[in-house]
Amino acid sequence: MAAASQKSHNAEIESLVASLAARQNAGTEKHRALSGPERAAVLMLALGEQYGGKVWSLLDDDELRQLSITMSSLGTVQAEEVEGLMLEFVGRLSASGALMGNYDATERLLQQYLPPERVSGIMDEIRGxxxxxxxxxxxxxxxxxxxxxxxxxxxxxxxxxxxxxxxxxxxxxxxxxxxxxxxxxxxxxxxxxxxxxxxxxxxxxxxxxxxxxxxSQTRRRDAHEVMAEIFNNFDRQTETRFMTSLEEANRESAERIKNLMFTFDDLVKLDNGSAQTLMRHVDKDKLGVALKGASEAVRQFFLSNMSSRAAKMLVDDMQALGPVRLRDVDEAQALLVNLAKDLAAKGEIMITKNRSDEELIY
Missing domain, CATH: 1.10.220.30 (Flagellar motor switch protein FliG, alpha-alpha superhelical domain)
Structure with a gap:
C-alpha cells in the first residue's frame, strides 16, 4: 500500500515537472529574446526595493542611466519568463566554480603580485x-x-x-x-x-x-615626457632647485628629462629661416629682455639673424634697459619658447631638439 502511494506520488511529481518544462518551452517559443540590459532590468524589477537596494547603490551613473532607460521601455514580461531568469540567475550564482570579474576584484588580485605604481597605471588605463x-x-x-x-x-x-x-x-x-x-x-x-x-x-x-x-587601451605617456613638460613651465630658480635635487637622487632620470626638455637655449638650433620667422612674430622689447639674460652664444645667434642696423638697434635698446629682474627675463624667454612651439605646430618653422639633428615637431 505504501509502495503504491509512493509510486503515485512520484508519478505526480514527474507529471508536474513535465508540465513546467512544457510551459517553459512554450514560453520560450512565444517570448522575445531579451538583451543583456533587458535581462538585468527584469532581475532588478523582480528584486524590488527591499532586495535590490544594495545592488543599486553599487552601480555607477552610466550603469544607472542605462538600466533605468531599459526598465522604462521594457513593457510586459510574462511570469514564466521572470521565473526562468530568476532560476538561471540563482543557478549561476550558486554553481561551483562561477566567477564574477569587476574592477575591484581585478585590482585586488593585481595588488598581490605587482608593485602599487604598476597596478595604478594598469587600472587607470582600463578605466579611461x-x-x-x-x-x-x-x-x-x-x-x-x-x-x-x-x-x-x-x-x-x-x-x-x-x-x-x-x-x-x-x-x-x-x-x-x-x-x-x-x-x-x-x-x-x-x-x-x-x-x-x-x-x-x-x-x-x-x-x-x-x-x-x-x-582606455592606448599606451600611457612616458612619465619622463610628462615631467619634462612640467619642468619647461618652471621658472629658472624652481627648475634649478628641482633638477639639482633630482640629479642627486636619480641622475639617470634627470638626464632623460633634460634631453626631453625644450628650453630657451635650444632656440640656437633653429635654422636661419626659422629663427627669422620667430623674430618677426615677437615684440622687440620682449626679445631684448629675453636676450638680456641669455648666454653670449644665444645672444649672438639671434643678432646674426638680423640686419646690421636692426642688430645695433637691439643692442642699444638692451643697454638702455639697465638692470632687469630675473623673473622678467624668465617670462620673456618662456614667451619665445612657447611662440616657437606654436609656430612649429602650424608648420611655419622647424624645431630641431637633438644634437644629432633629429627633428622634433611640437
Missing part, C-alpha cells in the same frame, strides 16, 4: 578618463586626442559633442580642428535647437564603443 558620465569623461580627454577623433566625424555629430562639453574644453578642441570643419561646426552649433534624447543616446553609445574603449 575620469568622470561620472560620458561628457565629464570627454572633458578630461586631451584636446588633441579628441580633435583627431572628431575631425573624421560628421559636422553635426561634432557640433552635438562640443555643445555638451565644458566651454573652455570645447574651445580648445575647436581651435585645433581643420578650419573648414571648425567653421561648419560653429554654424551648426549656432543653429542647433534642442537635441532629441535619442540622438544624444546614439552619440553617447558611439563614443563609448568606438572612442573611449580604444582610448
Amino acid at each position: 578618463p575620469a568622470g561620472r558620465n560620458m561628457w565629464e569623461k570627454l572633458s578630461n580627454v586631451q584636446e588633441q586626442v579628441l580633435a583627431n577623433y572628431l575631425k573624421n566625424e560628421y559636422p553635426q555629430t561634432v557640433a552635438v559633442v562640443l555643445s555638451k562639453l565644458r566651454p573652455e574644453h570645447a574651445a580648445r578642441v575647436l581651435a585645433i580642428l581643420p578650419e573648414e570643419l571648425a567653421l561648419d561646426v560653429v554654424n551648426r552649433m549656432l543653429k542647433m535647437e534642442a537635441v532629441q534624447k535619442e540622438v544624444i543616446e546614439r552619440v553617447e553609445n558611439t563614443l563609448r564603443t568606438e572612442f573611449m574603449s580604444n582610448l
Whole structure:
C-alpha cells in the first residue's frame, strides 16, 4: 500500500515537472529574446526595493542611466519568463566554480603580485578618463586626442559633442580642428535647437564603443615626457632647485628629462629661416629682455639673424634697459619658447631638439 502511494506520488511529481518544462518551452517559443540590459532590468524589477537596494547603490551613473532607460521601455514580461531568469540567475550564482570579474576584484588580485605604481597605471588605463558620465569623461580627454577623433566625424555629430562639453574644453578642441570643419561646426552649433534624447543616446553609445574603449587601451605617456613638460613651465630658480635635487637622487632620470626638455637655449638650433620667422612674430622689447639674460652664444645667434642696423638697434635698446629682474627675463624667454612651439605646430618653422639633428615637431 505504501509502495503504491509512493509510486503515485512520484508519478505526480514527474507529471508536474513535465508540465513546467512544457510551459517553459512554450514560453520560450512565444517570448522575445531579451538583451543583456533587458535581462538585468527584469532581475532588478523582480528584486524590488527591499532586495535590490544594495545592488543599486553599487552601480555607477552610466550603469544607472542605462538600466533605468531599459526598465522604462521594457513593457510586459510574462511570469514564466521572470521565473526562468530568476532560476538561471540563482543557478549561476550558486554553481561551483562561477566567477564574477569587476574592477575591484581585478585590482585586488593585481595588488598581490605587482608593485602599487604598476597596478595604478594598469587600472587607470582600463578605466579611461575620469568622470561620472560620458561628457565629464570627454572633458578630461586631451584636446588633441579628441580633435583627431572628431575631425573624421560628421559636422553635426561634432557640433552635438562640443555643445555638451565644458566651454573652455570645447574651445580648445575647436581651435585645433581643420578650419573648414571648425567653421561648419560653429554654424551648426549656432543653429542647433534642442537635441532629441535619442540622438544624444546614439552619440553617447558611439563614443563609448568606438572612442573611449580604444582610448582606455592606448599606451600611457612616458612619465619622463610628462615631467619634462612640467619642468619647461618652471621658472629658472624652481627648475634649478628641482633638477639639482633630482640629479642627486636619480641622475639617470634627470638626464632623460633634460634631453626631453625644450628650453630657451635650444632656440640656437633653429635654422636661419626659422629663427627669422620667430623674430618677426615677437615684440622687440620682449626679445631684448629675453636676450638680456641669455648666454653670449644665444645672444649672438639671434643678432646674426638680423640686419646690421636692426642688430645695433637691439643692442642699444638692451643697454638702455639697465638692470632687469630675473623673473622678467624668465617670462620673456618662456614667451619665445612657447611662440616657437606654436609656430612649429602650424608648420611655419622647424624645431630641431637633438644634437644629432633629429627633428622634433611640437
